[in-house]
Amino acid sequence: MRQAAVANEITELVRTAGLRPTRQRLSLAGLLFSGGGRHITAEQLHAESLGEGFSVSLATVYNTLHQFTTAGLLRELVVDSGRSYFDTNVSRHHHLFFEDSGELRDVSDNSVVIGDLPALPEGASISRIDIIIRVKNGGSSG
Amino acid sequence: MRQAAVANEITELVRTAGLRPTRQRLSLAGLLFSGGGRHITAEQLHAESLGEGFSVSLATVYNTLHQFTTAGLLRELVVDSGRSYFDTNVSRHHHLFFEDSGELRDVSDNSVVIGDLPALPEGASISRIDIIIRVKNGGSSG
DNA sequence: GAATAAATTTAGAACGATTCTAATAAAACT
DNA sequence: AGTTTTATTAGAATCGTTCTAAATTTATTC
Numbered sequence: 001m002r003q004a005a006v007a008n009e010i011t012e013l014v015r016t017a018g019l020r021p022t023r024q025r026l027s028l029a030g031l032l033f034s035g036g037g038r039h040i041t042a043e044q045l046h047a048e049s050l051g052e053g054f055s056v057s058l059a060t061v062y063n064t065l066h067q068f069t070t071a072g073l074l075r076e077l078v079v080d081s082g083r084s085y086f087d088t089n090v091s092r093h094h095h096l097f098f099e100d101s102g103e104l105r106d107v108s109d110n111s112v113v114i115g116d117l118p119a120l121p122e123g124a125s126i127s128r129i130d131i132i133i134r135v136k137n138g139g140s141s142g
Numbered sequence: 143m144r145q146a147a148v149a150n151e152i153t154e155l156v157r158t159a160g161l162r163p164t165r166q167r168l169s170l171a172g173l174l175f176s177g178g179g180r181h182i183t184a185e186q187l188h189a190e191s192l193g194e195g196f197s198v199s200l201a202t203v204y205n206t207l208h209q210f211t212t213a214g215l216l217r218e219l220v221v222d223s224g225r226s227y228f229d230t231n232v233s234r235h236h237h238l239f240f241e242d243s244g245e246l247r248d249v250s251d252n253s254v255v256i257g258d259l260p261a262l263p264e265g266a267s268i269s270r271i272d273i274i275i276r277v278k279n280g281g282s283s284g
Numbered sequence: 285g286a287a288t289a290a291a292t293t294t295a296g297a298a299c300g301a302t303t304c305t306a307a308t309a310a311a312a313c314t
Numbered sequence: 315a316g317t318t319t320t321a322t323t324a325g326a327a328t329c330g331t332t333c334t335a336a337a338t339t340t341a342t343t344c
Contacts, residue, residue, distance in 0.1 A: 020311060022321060043301080057323050062302065076223075082331080083301065084223045096260065099269060105260075113255040118238065118247075120277060127241060127278040135262060136269040162340060164292065185330080199294050204331065224302080224330065 006034065017071035027054035028064050032074070037089040039077065039104035045086075079104065079132055094131035107133065148176065159213035169196035170206050174216070179231040181219065181246035187228075221246065221274055236273035249275065 010029045014021045031048055032038060040048075046061045065086050068074040077085040079097050085104060094107040112131055120126070152171045156163045173190055174180060182190075188203045207228050210216040219227040221239050227246060236249040254273055262268070 020320065022310075024322070041301090059303080059324080060322055063321080078220055078223045081218075081220045081226045082224065096262075098266070107260055111257045111259055113257060114275075115253045115255060117253055117275065118249055120238075123279050124240070124277045125279060126275055128276045130272075130274045130276065132272045133256075133259065133268055134270045134272065135266045137265050137267060162291065164339075166293070183330090201295080201332080202293055205293085226330085 006030075010034070013073065017068065017073055019067055019071070024054075024056045024060050025064055025067075027052075027056065028061065029068070029073075032068070032086075032088055037087070037106060039085045039087050039095075041083050041085055043083075077104070077130075094133070096133045096135055099134055099136050107131070148172075152176070155215070159210065159215055161209055161213070166196075166198045166202050167206055167209075169194075169198065170203065171210070171215075174210070174228075174230055179229070179248060181227045181229050181237075183225050183227055185225075219246070219272070236275070238275045238277055241276055241278050249273070 007026070007030075010026055010033065011021045013033065014025050014029055019025060027049055028045065031045065031052070031054075032040070042058065042061050042065055045065070046056065046058050049056050049061070065074060065076075069076050069086065072090060073088075075087045075090045077087050077095065079085060079095070080102070087104070087106075089106055092109040094109065094112060096105040096107050097103075098105075114129065117126075149168070149172075152168055152175065153163045155175065156167050156171055161167060169191055170187065173187065173194070173196075174182070184200065184203050184207055187207070188198065188200050191198050191203070207216060207218075211218050211228065214232060215230075217229045217232045219229050219237065221227060221237070222244070229246070229248075231248055234251040236251065236254060238247040238249050239245075240247075256271065259268075
């Protein structure tokens with residue numbers, strides 16, 4: 001009963017995003033949204049999925065991550081040139097980035113106060129503020 | 143006399159960075175540091191250099207940008223997955239990023255106050271804080 | 285100022301992440 | 315079930331970037 005309930009929630013999540021609940025999308029959504037917050041790359045998710053016995057192509061992983069992002073289920077993060085991370089936490093927050101390990105950790109939004117910004121050009125508006133605190137030395141000890 | 147003075151400054155700059163003042167490095171340094179602050183990609187700088195009649199290979203543009211960055215003459219920015227920008231302003235500041243045009247603009251450091259950060263792991267220290275204010279709609283009008 | 289040593293540049297190959305393509309398969313609708 | 319629509323896939327293609335090994339330039343030594 002427990003698992004079935006979770007499966008239904010995941011199915012609903014995918015449906016609500018306007019996407020057909022295919023085996024691949026459900027597997028990926030399960031991996032992404034069943035635990036706590038995650039910061040994961042396409043390649044990592046692909047490997048994890050195969051590791052769990054859910055076969056998916058890398059192309060589908062990319063498609064799915066983008067569809068989930070467009071639907072507001074994920075947020076895409078650019079920290080490092082050359083690869084994108086996807087964050088399952090889509091609420092307002094920022095990031096600590098451990099340069100050595102590549103690990104990302106959330107930072108509460110209220111640790112940061114943005115003062116007066118420069119005037120934006122006519123018709124422009126802020127779509128998002130990304131704050132990345134880059135940390136050197138020291139991996140996953142805290 | 144004017145131009146010669148500028149050329150000497152550029153030569154000194156390159157020397158001070160511990161690099162031999164080759165034709166290529168001087169041309170690129172000239173393009174980078176003779177105007178005001180710039181935010182430029184390797185491909186853009188390569189195109190600009192060729193356009194001015196200074197032939198350089200793309201490999202050399204990359205090498206040079208990295209050497210200048212290591213020497214503290216440039217700062218590398220990651221805004222957009224898949225390409226790096228290099229900023230000639232290496233003082234403490236942040237960025238406005240126009241998503242439509244790809245344009246970057248500096249934001250003074252004192253527009254932003256960082257409150258209490260989460261405790262860092264033993265031995266870790268902050269190497270840099272990057273703040274990117276992403277703006278939609280509206281190009282270079284202000 | 286030629287000879288030698290050391291650093292630089294280069295074209296093109298190689299690379300890793302991502303996107304595209306066109307064919308096949310699965311899901312939804314009638 | 316049959317038809318239409320949407321998804322998945324393997325593999326090719328693309329993009330920005332890095333690597334390689336050879337050719338050139340700059341610095342140093344005599």
